[in-house]
Each structure stands twice: as structure tokens, then as C-alpha cells.
Amino acid sequence: MTAVGERDAAPAAGPPGEEAKPAAVRAAMRWHQSSRSDRAWRRLLVGFGLTIPVLLVGIAALLAHGAWPALKKFGGGFLTGSQWDPVSDAFGGWPFVFGTLASSLIAVLIAVPLSIGLALFLTELAPRWLAAPIGFATELLAAIPSVVYGLWGIFVLVPFLRDWVETPLSDRLGGHLGIFEGPAYGPGLLSGGVILAIMIVPFVSAVSREVISAVPRAQREAALALGATRWETTWQIVLPFARAGLIGAVMLGLGRAIGETMAVTMVIGNTPQVPHSLFGPAYTMASVLANEFAEASGDVHRSALMLVALLLLGITLVINACARALVWHVNRGPGGSR
């Protein structure tokens, strides 16, 4: 794209006698005769454009190289194996994959309704004097460092969840529903999911707010003029119109939740096992990398961690690809050939 734009913008002045040549030849000559600074500029831009793909491929290659010994040793069993024992060099990554996906899923389940509700309140309902400070405060949440969330999680959120959510749920429903079973430790899958939820709310709600306020006023007016209530307008017109962008917002949140490291490490319990309930301690891929990489004892251990990192990268890429596909599909769906 850049190159084409550059070509069009190239100076029109050429050597005398140029008029005699056909237009296509003249254009080609202009392309070759473009000034030196133009060419340098073009190369610079191409360089910028290539930075990110090159970086991505480089990271993937490095990880693949580092992970190769572990991949050779454990093969596909690494993904399903549940044992993580550096002492006997037995490594299976499933607890981490599970922990990452489960905590992120909990985060999304909590954060998405909250964020979209917040975005709807700010765009559709709240008077301006209220919407501005609330929106600002929400965005401030994004500026809090991850480790501060982690500390707050340890001292406030975890005890609160343990005493007011996990213990009652375990006492009342534990016997009937497996996911609420077992002792409420505090640090565990639920705590990790909740802290992630709080951390992704600013992102999901900011994007949702943008997307919802981008729905044309004419769409809302059309529905209201037909005698739809505000509720009907929001649910039947505004949200469907915004759905592709909202999916994007959710996927952005999911991506952040999957990659988040510090805060979740501080509250999830860091136990390499698949917990039998929501309250059990767990581990995520990002957390195990942060905790163990510096002290990885042997080559196999190090390589296994590389493989975890490669898996993490793969999962984020797959989720992003799914998001793209979903947005594309929704835009092409029956109602909306936008």
C-alpha cells in the first residue's frame, strides 16, 4: 500500500520530451527516476512494516528451537500429561494449559457482562456529567500496575472470596455441584479468575463503549420513532449493530487474561495440578514461566518451559485468529453485509 501511495505522490515533473512516451512508460520511468530521498523514505517505511512480522517469526523460532528437546522427549503427550516434576525430569503441561484457559474463561464470564453493561450505561443512559468521571475512573483501572493488583488480591480479594463466597458456596452447594466442592483455600482458580476479570474490565469496557457509541444515531432514532422502547432499541438494534466490535472487545479481553502474569501468579495458588473444583489452587502457563525459568535446574526443565511458552504463544495466536474469523463471519451473516 505504502509503495503504491508513494508512486502516485511522486513528483510529476520529468525530463523534456516525456510527453512523447505513452502514459504507462512515463509512469514506470517516474517510478525509477524518483528522487533519492523518496527511495530512502520508501525503504524506511518498508522496514517499519516488516519489523513486526520478523519479530514474531523470530520469537516463534527461538521458542521452537529451545523447546525442541522437550518436544522430542515428550511429544504430544506433553499437552495431556499432568505430572510436572523437575526432580525426576517428568514434564506434562496440561495443568498449566488448563489453569490458563479456565482462569481466563472465568475472567471473561465475569468481565464481559459487567463491561458491556457499563458501556451501555455510559453511552445510552448516563448524563454527561456522570458518564465522564465514571469512564475516566474505569480507564484508570488499566493504569494500575499488575503487581499492585496482585498485592490487593492477596490482602483483600482472596480473604474476601474465601470468607464470603467460597466458604458459603462450598457449605451449601458443595455436596451437589462438583465445581463448588472442597475446602476454600483462598488462593485458587476462582481468585485468579476474579482478579483477571477486574483487570480486563477497563479494556473490554473501553472498546465496547467506543463500538457502541459508533452505532449511528440514525439507527437509534429509527427504532425509537417506530415506537420501540429504550430497552428494545438497545437489545434489538444497538447491540446487534455493534456485535462484531463487541466480539472483538471480548477477544481483546480474553487475550489479555491469557497473557497476564504477575497478579494471577500472586493469587492462583501455584500448584501444578488440575484442580477438582473452582476453589482449588492451580497454575497458569505465564505463572510457571515467571516462577521457574530463572531457577530451572536442568536442560530438560528449561526446554519444557520453552515448550510451555511456545504453547502460550500458539494459544494466543489461535484465539486471535478465531476472533478474526468470528468478526468476519458475523459481518457476513444474514442481516449484516456491512
Added chain:
Amino acid sequence: MDAQPLQRPRTPIPTAAPVPPAQQPGPAALPTAIEARDFSFWYGANQALNGISLVIPDRRVTAFIGPSGCGKSTFLRSINRMNELIPGTRHQGDVTLRGESVYRGEVDVVGLRRRIGMVFQKSNPFPKSIYDNVAYGPRVNGLARKRADLDELVETSLRSAALWDEVSDRLHTSALGLSGGQQQRLCIARALAAQPDVLLMDEPASALDPIATQKIEELIYGLKQQYTIVIVTHNMQQAARVSDFTAFFYMGSLVEMGRTDLLFTTPKEDRTEAYITGRFG
């Protein structure tokens, strides 16, 4: 869709019927659909309407003309209270629809808007199928309980909007695939399907080409048998062609309202004459 009608036979000015002009009724002599009494409106500190009082007769086409920013659209949007969606607006005075106040405290705005259809300047179909667009009003208003009734209502509305023949074989495809003129007629069909009493049109043809404009004008002419139509237009020829009565707005005030044929031939006010002869605006 023949392409001949660029020089269509000019629609005779509607009220120029056999009755001699002097004996024809003015707006006040006909049954009243909408009446404004000393209605003023503000956007924040800016006064957009300045004590408008007028009577819009039943089952006639009334056109609002005037230069940009004269308040004609604001007044139109005051009739179904669309303006109050904009924060910081306020009004004074009242508008009545068939004798009932539109603004008094206990009025149910949703119910009011169900009785008043509206067509906007830029066509705004929902990103849904053609069928679902037209069916939207009946669905939210609970007008058709059975699928067959709804099908029939959709067909009638599309026929009234002169769109049925063009879309009957693709009712379930996206409305966004239609041309601009078709989209605007779809919006008219969508407004009609809600079975309103009054149809408000805010420069419905200003974004359309001459042929599509002509179709809309013909449509308006046909619809006035059943509906009270109020149309805002920038185009004085259009006002002359489609309307029975014309109101000239200038700087937030109503300068003059009367029968279209008289207003365009013998305006009472100098400002009206200046505007319609093209001396300003």
C-alpha cells in the same frame, strides 16, 4: 423502472382542483391533525424555535420550507419528541396530536411515537433483512400476532411504498443491498407498517437522485389519501409539487403558512416572497 421521467408531466399543484381558489378552505377550516400553540424550543442556550403556532390539517400534505437552520426540522422533530434525545434541550408551549397534548407529563412517549411515523433525511435501514426491517414496527407494537398477518402487513406496506415489485423475490436478503432510493422507500414502508396516523418526513429525498426523488414524490402524493403527511424540504419546487399547504420558517419563527398555490403565487409577507423568488436562502 423506466428511465423516461426526467421531464415528467408536472403534478398539478394538489389543491388546484375544480373549486375556484377563493372558495377553497385554508388550513384552519379543515379537520386538524396537529396543532402547535406558542411552541418554543432551545438547544442549550440557543433558541431554535420562537413561539410557533400553526395548524396541520388532517389527510393533507403540509410542507415546511425555509433556509438551513430556520427551525423547520427542529419543529418536525418536536412533533414526535425526537429532539429530547439530544441532551440539554428544553421547550415551552405545547403541540397537540388530535387534540391531545404531546408534551404533558403523563404522555407515554413510546405510545406517541407509535402513532407518528418518521422518515429521515438519510435512509437508515437496520442491518437486517428487508422483511425484518418492515416487520420491526409491527413486532415491537404487537400489531400482528400470527405469521400470516405479519406477512400480509409487510406486503401491504411494501406495496404502499411502491417497493414490492422490486423486492418481493428477495425479502430475506439484507436491506443494505438495496440502492439509495430503494432504501429510502424501504424506510417509508417500515414507517407505514407500524400503522401510524401521521407521517413525518425530514427531507426524505435530499440525498437521492432525480428519478428516485420523483418516485418518493409520487409516493407522497398517493399516501395522502390515508395519512397526514408533514414534509420538510429544502427544495421549493418539491414543496410546490407535493404539498397542499406550505409553512415558511425563517430564523426560528413561522413567517407564513397557507395554501401552497397561494403562498407560491401571492405570498403575504415580503420575506416569503424574497425566499421563494430566490433572493436569499
